[in-house]
Amino acid sequence: MGAIEDEIARIEEEIRKTHYNKATQGHVGRLKAKIAVLRLEREKRARSGGGSGPGYAVRKSGHATVALVGYPSVGKSTLLTHLTGAESEAAAYEFTTTTIIPGMLSWRGAAIQILDMPGLIPGASTGRGRGREVISVARNSDLILFLLDKTHLEFRSLLAELERAGIRTNQRPPRIVVTSKERGGVEVHSTVRLTKMDAEQVEGIVREFHLHNADVVLREDATPEQLIDVLAGNRVYIPAILAVNKADLIAPNERPPILHQLSPTKVLFVSASREQGFQELKEEIADALAFIRIYVKPPGQPPDLAEPVILRRGNTIADLLQRLPPELGASFRSALVWGKSAKFPGQTVGRDHPLADQDIVTVVVQRGTKA
Ligand SMILES: Nc1nc2c(ncn2[C@@H]2O[C@H](COP(=O)(O)OP(=O)(O)OP(=O)(O)O)[C@@H](O)[C@H]2O)c(=O)[nH]1
Ligand SMILES: [Mg+2]
Missing domain, CATH: 3.40.50.300 (P-loop containing nucleotide triphosphate hydrolases)
Known part of the structure; x- marks a missing residue:
């Protein structure tokens, strides 16, 4: 085992031996942050040392x-x-x-x-x-x-x-935003009451990541682990x-x-x-x-109900355009939508409109172009 491995094992042992309560939770939070920082360091070394391990070749395909x-x-x-x-x-x-x-x-x-x-x-x-x-x-x-x-x-x-x-x-990703800044120390703001760590403990964890000037905004009653996830950033x-x-x-x-x-x-x-x-x-x-089926309706024609375009929940018109002939994307002006995602049948929407299962969509192209 390398030095980093030994250090991680030592801190893990210390956490195991520490009786967890209000008085020790700040200390334990910092120890967990130290482990996360050491793991980041280990990853960095593994990558730069050419030790990237065996390559694997699986091309993602399908939906x-x-x-x-x-x-x-x-x-x-x-x-x-x-x-x-x-x-x-x-x-x-x-x-x-x-x-x-x-x-x-x-x-x-x-x-x-x-x-x-x-x-x-x-x-x-x-x-x-x-x-x-x-x-x-x-x-x-x-x-x-x-x-x-x-x-x-x-x-x-x-x-x-x-x-x-x-x-x-x-x-889901924790609702925490950390922004580093030039000066002013670590400032902790929360929109909810924090019961799992206090502002001082938040600051302690943030400093373990060598961030000494930062704004931390917590929009949920997060755990130290969630804060560490946001700071580590590669989750x-x-x-x-x-x-x-x-x-x-x-x-x-x-x-x-x-x-x-x-x-x-x-x-x-x-x-x-x-x-x-x-x-x-x-x-x-x-x-x-969370697949959704989208029926494309060419202007003036019935929708193609036999072959929906398969997308995922949260996908938008832009994602749909990716799956249609490139000319449609290039000359896109707007889209008309019928179905659950539309406020009313035939609503005009833009590229960032999120679609819903079984929506019917017509792509409207700019005048002068053919599609
Ligand atoms: N009774 C029973 N045996 C099963 C079932 N599925 C798999 N096996 C048996 O379990 C053994 C291991 O199956 P594998 O499919 O090779 O298992 P694996 O998870 O791919 O194993 P590794 O590739 O070694 O990680 C084989 O002898 C299978 O025949 C099942 O549903 N019922
Ligand atoms: Mg196997």
């Missing part, structure tokens, strides 16, 4: 990408094969899969890329096993599908491994779902304790080899990816 994350042998490859038809070797020993293997699932007109990956083991975020590769693919995915089986139920440690690599699942926020595989080997009376252990996370039971629970799994995946 969204789902990363399969789980311990070795829980059935990730079996699931990929049975869900998508893609060949991925499955075997009764660990670490069968050594590279990233893509498959494609079609679901109500949406093409969902699913990536089978090597099993994740503790220490992956520091590069153990193929950990770095798995984590970097997970970071770039639109959804993480965690897979467990009844002999590998340690979901918390799986999550912790991703968290150490800056991946936050099923959380990604990704939705996730959890499935327990090999349900064929789980007796009905074994389910409640499993649900209890994993609570409050919602659990789907599936059997990859027997294709059980697939309908619900596909629906959960599509739901989490």
Whole structure:
């Protein structure tokens, strides 16, 4: 282990030994900030030292990408094969899969890329096993599908491994803004009452990041961890779902304790080899990816109801234009919208208008151009 590793281990040990209460929470917050700063430093060195690890070549394709994350042998490859038809070797020993293997699932007109990956083991975020590769693919995915089986139920440690690599699942970005400035020290403003840390503790954490002049605005009752996430700045926020595989080997009376252990996370039971629970799994995946269908209506013609353009919730007219012939984008003047996102049928909107599922859209182009 390197010096940074030792230092992180030492501080983690100190946190474990500290009894957490009002009197120590400021101290613990600063220790957590120190760890985050050390991890940033470690990442920086890993990148500059040419130690970027093995390259991986998976091109994202389809409307969204789902990363399969789980311990070795829980059935990730079996699931990929049975869900998508893609060949991925499955075997009764660990670490069968050594590279990233893509498959494609079609679901109500949406093409969902699913990536089978090597099993994740503790220490992956520091590069153990193929950990770095798995984590970097997970970071770039639109959804993480965690897979467990009844002999590998340690979901918390799986999550912790991703968290150490800056991946936050099923959380939204904290409503905190930190702006550095020339002078004036650290000023803390909050629009809500802070119960998880006080202004002095906020300042202590901010200073650990070598920021001595900054405005910090908190718009929620944030935790020290959330503030550290904002200061570290390299976090990604990704939705996730959890499935327990090999349900064929789980007796009905074994389910409640499993649900209890994993609570409050919602659990789907599936059997990859027997294709059980697939309908619900596909629906959960599509739901989490928040697809919306947009029907394009050429001027003076009926909308194309047979082939919607598949977008994601939050996408706008600009995103729609990306998927239409480039001439339309180039000579775009405005769009007319019918449906849930329109204030009234046929509303005229611009590029930044957010669309809703099943909207009908007509693109209006500038006079003198043809489209
Ligand atoms: N009974 C049962 N066995 C399964 C099921 N799914 C997978 N298996 C078995 O579990 C073993 C491991 O399956 P894999 O698909 O190779 O597991 P993996 O998660 O890809 O493993 P690694 O690539 O090593 O990380 C194989 O022997 C599979 O046949 C299931 O639903 N039920
Ligand atoms: Mg595998």
